[in-house]
Amino acid sequence: MKYTSMLAGLVLATPVWAADEPVLTVYAYDSFTSDWGPGPVVEAAFEATCGCDLQFVGAGDGAALLSRLLLEGASTPADVVLGLDGNLTAQAAASGLFAPHGLIATTASALPVPYDDALFVPFDWGWFAFVYDKTRLATPPDSFAALAASDLKVVIEDPRSSTPGLGLLMWVKAAYGDAAAGIWTDLADNIVTVTPGWSEAYGMFLAGEADMVLSYTTSPAYHLIAENDATKAAAPFTEGHYLQVEVAGKLAATDQPELADAFIAFIGSEAFQSVIPETNWMYPAKPLAAGLPEGFSTLIQPEKSLLLGADAAQAARDGALAEWRTALSR
Amino acid sequence: MAHRAVALNAGRVAALAATLLAVLVLGTLAAVALRAGGLGGLNADDWSAVRFTALQAAVSATLSVALAIPAARALNRRRFAGRGAMITILGAPFLLPVIVAVMGIQAIFGRAGVLNDLLAGLGLARWSIYGPQGVILAHVFFNLPLATRMLLHGWQAIPSERFRLAQSLGFSPADTQRHLEWPMLRARLPGAWLAIFLVCLTSFAVALTLGGGPRATTIELAIYQAFRFDFDLARAASLALVQVALCLVALALTAWVALPSGFGAGLDRGGHLPPAGAWLRRQDAAVIGLTLAFLLAPLLAVLLRGVPGLAALPAQVWHAAARSLLVALASTGLVLALVLPLVLAPPRRWIGLAATLPLIASPLVLGTGLYLVLRPLGLAPASLALPVTVLVNAALALPFAFRTLLPAARTLHADYDRLAVSLSLGGLARLRLLTLPRLARPLGFSAGLAAALSMGDLGVITLFTDHENATLPLVLYQLLGAYRMNDAAAAATLLMGLSFALFWALDRAGAHADP
Numbered sequence: 001m002k003y004t005s006m007l008a009g010l011v012l013a014t015p016v017w018a019a020d021e022p023v024l025t026v027y028a029y030d031s032f033t034s035d036w037g038p039g040p041v042v043e044a045a046f047e048a049t050c051g052c053d054l055q056f057v058g059a060g061d062g063a064a065l066l067s068r069l070l071l072e073g074a075s076t077p078a079d080v081v082l083g084l085d086g087n088l089t090a091q092a093a094a095s096g097l098f099a100p101h102g103l104i105a106t107t108a109s110a111l112p113v114p115y116d117d118a119l120f121v122p123f124d125w126g127w128f129a130f131v132y133d134k135t136r137l138a139t140p141p142d143s144f145a146a147l148a149a150s151d152l153k154v155v156i157e158d159p160r161s162s163t164p165g166l167g168l169l170m171w172v173k174a175a176y177g178d179a180a181a182g183i184w185t186d187l188a189d190n191i192v193t194v195t196p197g198w199s200e201a202y203g204m205f206l207a208g209e210a211d212m213v214l215s216y217t218t219s220p221a222y223h224l225i226a227e228n229d230a231t232k233a234a235a236p237f238t239e240g241h242y243l244q245v246e247v248a249g250k251l252a253a254t255d256q257p258e259l260a261d262a263f264i265a266f267i268g269s270e271a272f273q274s275v276i277p278e279t280n281w282m283y284p285a286k287p288l289a290a291g292l293p294e295g296f297s298t299l300i301q302p303e304k305s306l307l308l309g310a311d312a313a314q315a316a317r318d319g320a321l322a323e324w325r326t327a328l329s330r
Numbered sequence: 331m332a333h334r335a336v337a338l339n340a341g342r343v344a345a346l347a348a349t350l351l352a353v354l355v356l357g358t359l360a361a362v363a364l365r366a367g368g369l370g371g372l373n374a375d376d377w378s379a380v381r382f383t384a385l386q387a388a389v390s391a392t393l394s395v396a397l398a399i400p401a402a403r404a405l406n407r408r409r410f411a412g413r414g415a416m417i418t419i420l421g422a423p424f425l426l427p428v429i430v431a432v433m434g435i436q437a438i439f440g441r442a443g444v445l446n447d448l449l450a451g452l453g454l455a456r457w458s459i460y461g462p463q464g465v466i467l468a469h470v471f472f473n474l475p476l477a478t479r480m481l482l483h484g485w486q487a488i489p490s491e492r493f494r495l496a497q498s499l500g501f502s503p504a505d506t507q508r509h510l511e512w513p514m515l516r517a518r519l520p521g522a523w524l525a526i527f528l529v530c531l532t533s534f535a536v537a538l539t540l541g542g543g544p545r546a547t548t549i550e551l552a553i554y555q556a557f558r559f560d561f562d563l564a565r566a567a568s569l570a571l572v573q574v575a576l577c578l579v580a581l582a583l584t585a586w587v588a589l590p591s592g593f594g595a596g597l598d599r600g601g602h603l604p605p606a607g608a609w610l611r612r613q614d615a616a617v618i619g620l621t622l623a624f625l626l627a628p629l630l631a632v633l634l635r636g637v638p639g640l641a642a643l644p645a646q647v648w649h650a651a652a653r654s655l656l657v658a659l660a661s662t663g664l665v666l667a668l669v670l671p672l673v674l675a676p677p678r679r680w681i682g683l684a685a686t687l688p689l690i691a692s693p694l695v696l697g698t699g700l701y702l703v704l705r706p707l708g709l710a711p712a713s714l715a716l717p718v719t720v721l722v723n724a725a726l727a728l729p730f731a732f733r734t735l736l737p738a739a740r741t742l743h744a745d746y747d748r749l750a751v752s753l754s755l756g757g758l759a760r761l762r763l764l765t766l767p768r769l770a771r772p773l774g775f776s777a778g779l780a781a782a783l784s785m786g787d788l789g790v791i792t793l794f795t796d797h798e799n800a801t802l803p804l805v806l807y808q809l810l811g812a813y814r815m816n817d818a819a820a821a822a823t824l825l826m827g828l829s830f831a832l833f834w835a836l837d838r839a840g841a842h843a844d845p
Binding site: 030031034035036037057063066070071072091159193194195198204207210219222223226324325328329 | 365375429432433436437440441442460534535538539540541542543544545551554555557558559561563644646698701702705712804805807808809810811812813814815818
């Protein structure tokens with residue numbers, strides 16, 4: 001008897017939504033949905049116009065989002081997924097879980113390269129870069145080759161558990177192709193350690209455990225704007241910088257197709273885009289009416305952007321990982 | 331007859347509790363394998379991960395218990411002001427969430443750490459923590475306290491009459507070792523070694539962060555890769571099975587080595603006579619001092635870094651802290667309810683196995699399996715977040731409570747069962763008058779461990795959680811992910827403080843209730 005009532009209590013504790021407000025479920029990575037990410041502002045702005053209840057569900061990082069979707073399959077409660085990056089979209093598309101967004105680009109894109117995909121819409125982007133502290137390192141290396149030749153120590157993320165880590169793998173591959181394995185071999189003695197995710201790596205860099213850390217060209221903007229600290233900078237590399245384009249997509253099995261379409265369209269709006277620079281610390285996918293926040297103008301602007309297409313990235317992944325593993329295991 | 335009824339009853343409840351644990355660990359594994367349509371083959375990389383994992387776990391466990399022997403012996407034979415508080419504080423590293431502990435270890439032993447500054451100041455070569463040595467150092471840091479406490483309980487369980495007798499017979503320290511300490515160690519060491527070996531088998535973040543690169547790939551990381559990178563659930567399930575197999579082998583080995591000590595009951599006389607000798611005293615002081623410095627320096631580093639930011643912590647962090655406290659207390663209650671029947675029931679090998687299995691449960695497989703099992707019930711995952719967290723944290727903490735209580739419960743049975751039966755003391759009266767008072771000390775310690783481990787746990791619940799019922803460790807990760815390193819450091823201090831306060835309160839309560 002007691003157990004029956006306990007079970008009933010558990011069921012009743014399930015939130016019951018107001019019947020007149022449709023619910024739009026959006027899966028996004030944790031740092032997007034957290035109180036310090038863009039999530040809460042985006043939620044309020046969209047709910048002001050949609051007559052709906054927008055519910056963010058946080059799920060680790062981009063790779064965790066995809067693996068959760070693949071686990072749930074067509075019965076996923078998600079209507080929209082936000083936060084996959086270019087290295088994951090081929091696998092996401094192959095799952096058949098996503099529906100075309102049907103948007104025709106009407107406004108200019110702020111991406112440095114053309115991005116056109118029937119399933120996925122970019123919501124922000126950034127260049128990967130090695131970030132350093134100007135007070136500790138006067139002349140940073142200007143290429144992977146120079147970094148490998150130096151005795152500087154860097155901390156990187158593991159490509160198997162982190163999207164920036166996978167981005168670095170693709171960066172070296174896109175820049176060096178068949179010579180990538182050699183670059184990794186030369187870099188091996190510069191790598192202090194490999195962390196499970198961005199947070200651990202960045203924290204170690206700030207604590208002085210490494211001279212440089214794999215992050216984004218926009219990272220120094222956080223320190224400048226939020227902490228009034230101008231000592232951090234990203235090192236421009238002559239090989240060019242690999243792009244991380246973060247995208248959203250609509251689930252084919254959504255029970256709220258109109259709301260999902262409305263949200264996908266909302267991603268390109270000023271209300272969404274203007275939140276990105278100072279909460280996600282990335283570049284917005286669309287030009288902002290008021291321009292980028294002050295402080296972003298101090299950031300390096302790589303002249304050459306590298307990006308493998310979704311299929312090329314998927315095809316290169318396993319081989320690049322094997323090269324990386326062999327080189328760093330020596 | 332009354333005694334028989336009680337034993338049967340305890341046996342049935344224990345079987346139920348053990349089944350629940352076995353289903354939780356093996357059932358979730360089966361759910362993942364079923365979803366994948368079978369088990370997958372392992373590649374060469376996976377096997378090298380298995381070898382590295384077993385090797386580092388064996389070295390870490392051996393080193394932890396080897397260092398714990400002098401530490402526990404010194405703590406047992408000396409009495410000094412602050413000894414009780416010190417024993418409690420010594421438990422702290424084990425209770426730390428991994429990410430907090432790694433921050434502290436790096437602050438002391440890292441490239442820019444205190445140790446290397448000292449070495450450089452002395453004109454010596456710098457030492458790098460990143461590599462297998464770092465993984466082992468971190469695991470010893472985590473587990474030395476656990477081993478020390480488990481062995482100290484062993485020393486305390488030797489009736490003081492035996493030490494008095496030894497002294498009146500003029501035993502040298504070597505004689506005491508041979509006749510009193512060695513039999514006790516023979517009974518306790520294998521259990522302590524096993525627990526630590528198994529904890530180190532599922533190491534992921536420590537091994538990766540301090541391991542220096544893919545050489546330090548553990549089974550748990552291979553599982554992570556199978557889930558997140560390859561989406562190969564079949565391989566993930568196979569790797570989890572390898573963990574279970576390693577657990578079985580280790581369990582069989584230790585069961586074969588361990589022997590009951592058989593000291594018999596004492597009169598609980600407290601009178602303590604420390605062995606004489608200035609040399610021995612200096613040796614004990616050095617051992618205690620070094621252990622303390624090794625374990626406390628990283629904790630101090632975390633504290634000093636985080637305290638200034640405590641006052642400015644955002645409200646969400648405090649809410650998450652309150653949520654984590656509730657989760658911790660609920661899991662502690664569940665642990666005690668499950669573990670008491672398990673240790674009081676007549677010994678059965680499969681019960682011991684079921685109570686050990688959660689140690690090697692891969693958090694990722696456990697979480698995913700639970701998700702696969704619970705999803706068809708149609709409940710919103712977010713509404714299950716806290717109940718599932720309570721359940722999983724309880725299951726993961728249970729093996730420690732089990733290993734702590736089991737030797738004490740065995741001794742209790744050997745020493746007092748006949749007396750209790752002759753007095754027809756049974757049922758609740760026996761529990762209240764005999765069992766609980768005699769087990770108070772290890773019970774308090776177990777409850778403290780369970781509460782603190784539950785405070786710091788993360789990982790299993792990420793499939794269930796949403797940001798509205800985030801626990802403190804999750805919020806800590808969110809702060810790190812949002813560049814807010816100062817807030818994260820303060821949250822880490824808060825998490826450490828709360829875990830430790832819970833542990834301290836429950837451990838002390840147990841010690842006070844000890845007759």
